Amino acid sequence: MSALLPFLRLWRRHGLRLFLGLILAIVTLLASISLLTLSGWFLAASALAGTAGLYSFNYMLPAAGVRGAAIIRTAARYFERLVSHDGTFRVLQHLRVFTFSKLFPLSPAGLSQFRQGDLLNRFVADVDNLDHLYLRVLSPLAGALLVIIVVTLGLSYLSLPLAMITGGIMLLSLLLLPIIFYRLGISSGQQVTTLNATYRLQLTRWLSSMAELKIYQHDKHWQQQLSLTGQQLAKARQQQQSLTAASQSALTIITGATVCLILWLGSLWLTSPGQDPTFVALFAFCVLAAFEALGPVAASFLHISRVVLSARRLTELLDKDPQVIFPSQSTAAQTTGIALRVTNLSFAYPGQHRPVLDGLNLQACRGEKIALLGFTGCGKSTLLQLLTRAYDPSHGEICFNQLPLRDWDETSLRQRTSVVTQRVALFNQTLRDNLNLAAANSSDSELVDVLQLTGLETLLDNEGLNTWMGEGGRTLSGGELRRLAIARALLHQGDLWLLDEPTEGLDANTEQQILELLWRVTRDKTVIMVTHRLSGLDKMDRICVMENGKIIEQGSHSQLLHLDGRYRQFCQRLTRE
Template sequence: MRVLFPFLALYRRHAGQIALGMLLAIVTLLASIGLLSLSGWFLAGSALAGMAGLYSFNYMLPAAGVRGAAITRTAGRWAERVVSHDATFRVLQHLRIYTFQKILPLSPGALAGFRQAELLNRLVADVDTLDHLYLRVLSPLLSAFVVILVVTVGLSWLDASLALTLGAIMLAVLLIVPPLFYRAGKPVGEALTRLRADYRQHLATWLQGNAELTVYGAAARYRGQLDETERRWQQRQRQQANLAALAQGMLTLITGMAVTLILWLAAAGIGGDSHPGALIALFVFTTLAAFEALGPVAGAFQHLGQVIASAGRIADVIGRDPAVVFPAGGPAAGGDAALVLDAVGFRYPDQPLPAVAGVSLRINAGEHIAILGHTGSGKSTLLQLLTRAWDVDRGQILLNGQSLARWSEPALRAMMSVVPQRVHIFNATLRDNLLLGAAQADDARLAHILSLLGLDKLLENQGLDAWLGEGGRQLSGGEQRRLGIARALLHDAPLLLLDEPTEGLDAATERRVLDALHQLGRAKTLVIITHRLQGLDMMDRIYVMDRGGIAEQGSHATLMAEKGRYFRYHSPGGV
């Protein structure tokens, strides 16, 4: 239960709306009880009065009360649904933002042990499960408790002993049944949460790797594992459904026994009246209606097992310490950007060999350099160290003479524009995706950048209002990469870091993109990570990496003249 406390604290922001939703739920329950109780008493009283009571029995006032209770119940139910669901969605939104804010500083170091599908499941499915805490646990329990108090106090005006008997039975049900089924349902809820995550992770892996599984003859075996996980998941779902049925059956039995007891006690007299007449129906129907308020309570704590398991899975991620911690203050952003790497070394966790080993280089402000090398040579790792996604194990990296560890995150991000290998396109318009780089840019500037990068055709038809779809599915891989470059150029930082910016582009488009980078980045420091050879003659200096270190460095002409590794790359069969 303690794992829920941090998430319960988030509910305070929406306490007013949550309280209003609970109040409306209580009013609706009381109106429902009043409707059934008053209707039962009215019908019984009318039957006893018969034709002789046409002039002595007050038909109008009870009828008005029945109609008023019916209207109140209908309006209250509608208002409670609107307010409660709105509060639930707002709480869910807050939970997602809170969880994402906690996860973001952990990337990538503290999240290296998690698969992407597993992280996504915790961020989406497990956070969604936490909304049960309000709708299926807190609200039903509090509403039932208030209803018990109101019914007991209300009936005590007619007969205190009967009212206290009914109140004691209902309170005992409230205190005993939910914890009982919580203990019975907790293992099932935990297993459901775990199996749901396993199934989604296996399904994502099976879909993504289906081609490889088919080629190597492992598709049937992997599908069998997926089917087995689904079978165990469905088995747990049946167990939970059986528990829910048992809880409702037990509540129905208790309700029948309570009604029989109240009927027997009321028949002996109510409030000293040995012939209570229609008041017997009032107590009986009040008992029936009041126990309806306990209906959701019977199964409320079954969901608590899933909620606690999901909260624990989320806390397991967000409770980790980030691998990189940024200071609150430090150097101010602005001006040019010069980089110095001094004997930098780095090894990924649980890896035997270093990814970067003793790299030293100096990049002056305004220089354009390329870092070349085959896959696995350490190029992309070096870029992650420059952006401080990881901290170096040895040596140091200086930006404008200050260690990266001294820069605050906002200042460091303002100093650099980064284009990673995988560019994410958001499910929004073309304009929205571009404005991530410069929120104040006007449409003319956005169109100009797109034109320089050869993306003019994206402006056809709907122009900047064109919807790009989830993950930019309407764009080719090359268009997505150029859109990422456009965002980086719009950011207008003094340091441009690009990882394989021309991957997947044809030769003509690649030359156009490189020309645009050199033109717009003329006054900027430009670092391009690549294994492609076109445009390297435009660079001030080229570094060739191999096995995590710098194997060669110099200008294009110098390296070609030396006829070393760089020269062999340009030869037939090179990289």
């Protein structure tokens, strides 16, 4: 239960709405109890009055009370749902923003140990599970407790012994039933949460790899795994439903036994002189109505195990300390251009002992264009990630304009760099929204211009900038995704351009057009470009050949060809291919 405390503190901001929702829930329960109790007494009293009391019995006052209780119950129920759900949605919104604000500084270094499907499940499903804490646990529990107190006090004016017996049985049921079914539901509740996360992870991986699985005929094996997990999840949910039905059955039996007990004790109570027999009906109907308040409580604690496990999973994620911490303010001078210096740089990914970069040194003057070449795994993309401070180096130093990269605040660093990564992130939003991520204040005409420059004007044919991109840009080809990333970089216009294979997936003509565009717009910019192609290398000021995390050759295109080293071998191999 201690895992819930950090999240309960977040609810203070919305405490007034949640408290008002609780008050309205109690008013609804009391109005429902009053309606059934008064109706039962009214029917019993009318039957005893008979035709002889047709003119002496006051029918109007009880009838008005029944109608008033019904109206109050309906109105209170409406506003209770309105207020409590509004409060709950606001809490969920706050939780999501809080969770994302904690996750963002962790990316990517602090999140490398988690799979994407697992992160998605924690951010979506586990946060959703915390919704049950108020609506299905705290609100029903507090409402039932206050109803027991009010009902016991009200009935005590008629008969203190019967009121104490009724209140005692209800209080005992309130204490025992949740505990019993919480114990019974721990295992299945945790299974539901765990299997739901596993199912979401498997489904995400299956959908993202469907094309490859179809090609190599492994899709049936994945479908079987997914089906097996689905069956296990359905079985765990069935166990929860069975426990829910058992809790309701137990409460029904207790309610019936209590009513029978009250009727028997009431019959003994009527043997005393001067007792009104209609009060026995009042007690019986009041017990029936009051036990309805316990209905949600008995089943609510079946959800608490899922809530606690979700809270623990989120806490495990949120308690991680960021591996990269930016200063709040930067001492970087607002000079034109970026000159960088990398000194004795070494880096190994978390959990790996073999360094990806090992004593690397590199300098780039303002406006210089540098290409990084090398076999896969030699550390080219890793170097770009270190230049964006996605990770901090294990040893060595990176400086921009003579200032260590650790002393740059995040806002200044992001404003001064334009990055095109291998994997282009697109959101399930419009074309306009995805482009505005690079420059939020861009006008529609500017967005259209960069699309035309990158050869993506066909994306405007149907709905223009309102064209829906789909999840991950599923409607786009690999080349279109890459050109869209370049369009973002054109909008951002940073002083340092970090390009990771910007022309991958493009045909020769389009590649040449994009490279000419890049040289034109980055004329006075510093460019570090990772590539596996020969195109455009003759335009680079310097080419650095990397191997085993180090730069083993560097120079211009013509200089490296005359060396007859790795670069010449690289060019010969690509020419043959």
